[in-house]
Amino acid sequence: MMIDYCENFINKYPNIPYMDTIGLWIRNGGKETLLSYGLIEIDKHDGRLLILEDEENFQQLVDDIKWLKTLPLYIELDKKKNDKQIVVSHAPLADVWHLKDVKNKQNTFKEYALWNRKNPKEDVSIFNIFGHTIIQKVDTSKHYINVDTGCHYVKEGFGKLSTYCIENNEVITQ
Secondary structure, three states: OHHHHHHHHHHHOOOOOOHHHHHHHHHHHHHHHHHHOOOEEEOOOOOOEEEOOOHHHHHHHHHHHHHHOOOOOEEEEEEEEOOEEEEEEOOOOHHHHHHOOOHHHHHHHHHHHHHOOOOOOOOOOEEEEEOOOOOOOOEEOOOEEEOOOOOOOOOOOOOOOEEEEOOOOEEEEO
């Protein structure tokens, strides 16, 4: 989402008359991201987001998006858990793992890796570590682990950052 919406932002910057053109992302961390780059400010009178022209910070955003686009969709580890290869991804992709090398199914595979919210079925061939779907505490199943404890969603009753250590089977939550 960040890459897609940032590319839209980059293509229109600094002439973005209405920030709702990137509204979905703005509501999902985009506002905080653009504030951190110093590319927007919040109008003190009406709370609207205003574009700030800053060529150096803008170029940093452009470079960072370019770098993000080089990152893998998933990471296959050389380790196993419960006799299954460990694969780390943003969202659960174990149910479509068999499609990862099927040419005409790459869009389906990618959509699962980015947007799926269903926990993997038990008969999958990999052990999947993922996030994307916020839960109260880390879900350590026999065939997957969901580590998304909603670090950004403090007001909604979440607000914890969690991870899982493969070497010692430890869940760490802050």
